[in-house]
Amino acid sequence: MTAPKLVTFDVYSALLDIEGSLTAALAEALGLAPDEARPLVRIWRAKQLERAAASNSLGLGRTRFRDATAMALDYVIGRHRLDLADGRHKALVLAWDRIQAWPEAGEVVGEVKARGIPVAILSNGDQDMLEAVAAHNGLAFDHIFSSESAGAYKPHPDVYALPCRELGLAKDEVLHVAGSANDVLGAAAYGLPCLWSNRSGDAIVDPAYPPDHEVADLKGLLDVL
Numbered sequence: 001m002t003a004p005k006l007v008t009f010d011v012y013s014a015l016l017d018i019e020g021s022l023t024a025a026l027a028e029a030l031g032l033a034p035d036e037a038r039p040l041v042r043i044w045r046a047k048q049l050e051r052a053a054a055s056n057s058l059g060l061g062r063t064r065f066r067d068a069t070a071m072a073l074d075y076v077i078g079r080h081r082l083d084l085a086d087g088r089h090k091a092l093v094l095a096w097d098r099i100q101a102w103p104e105a106g107e108v109v110g111e112v113k114a115r116g117i118p119v120a121i122l123s124n125g126d127q128d129m130l131e132a133v134a135a136h137n138g139l140a141f142d143h144i145f146s147s148e149s150a151g152a153y154k155p156h157p158d159v160y161a162l163p164c165r166e167l168g169l170a171k172d173e174v175l176h177v178a179g180s181a182n183d184v185l186g187a188a189a190y191g192l193p194c195l196w197s198n199r200s201g202d203a204i205v206d207p208a209y210p211p212d213h214e215v216a217d218l219k220g221l222l223d224v225l
Helices: 011-015 018-030 034-058 065-079 086-098 105-114 127-136 162-167 181-190 220-224
Strands: 006-009 119-123 143-146 174-178 194-197 213-215
Touching (some): 006 011, 006 162, 011 119, 018 034, 105 119, 119 127, 194 220
Parallel strands (some): 006 174
C-alpha cells in the first residue's frame, strides 16, 4: 500500500490492555480473587460501551465517557450486590487514566514515527482521559482526536471524519488501526483504510465492511506500512 500521511490508533482495544490492567485493581477494591474479578471487568467494559452507544441514539447529546464508565461500574456493583466505598469507586473510574498499553505498543508507535509518518489517537475516550493514558504510557502522539469533539461515539461517521476535517486529509491518506470489530465497521463504512489488530481472534459482524488488513497484534502494522 502507499504510505499513509497519518496513522490513527484506537486506544481502548488496539493500544491498551483493559482486562489485564483493571482486574487487579477491581480485585483489590472488592476483596476478590483475580479470577473472580476478571469477568466483572468484562461486564464493566460491556456496559460502558452499551451506555456510550445509547447516547448516539437518545438525542440528548454525548454522555461523557467518564460518566459512562462510572455508570457501568455502578451497574456491576448493584447487579452483583457488591460493597464498594465511595473513595474506591472514584479511584476505579480514574484507573482508566492509567491502563497499561500492550507490550509492543510503544515500540510500534515509535517505529511508525521513525518512518516519518505522523501518529494520532482516534478514540471514544474523553480528551482528558486520552491525554492522561497516553502520558502514563509514555506514548507521544502528534494528535489526539476524541469523540468528545465529534459529539458522538464510534461507529458514528463524525468520529472517523475528525482527522480528515482537522488536518485536511483525504480518507485514503489515513490508515486507522482498529482494535475491535465495531471499530472496523465504523472505519470501513466511513471509507478509511483500516488495519485490525485482532488479538482475540474475533470475527466481523457485517462482511460488507471488512478491514483492509488483519493482524494478530500491533507488530503486524509494521509489515503493512
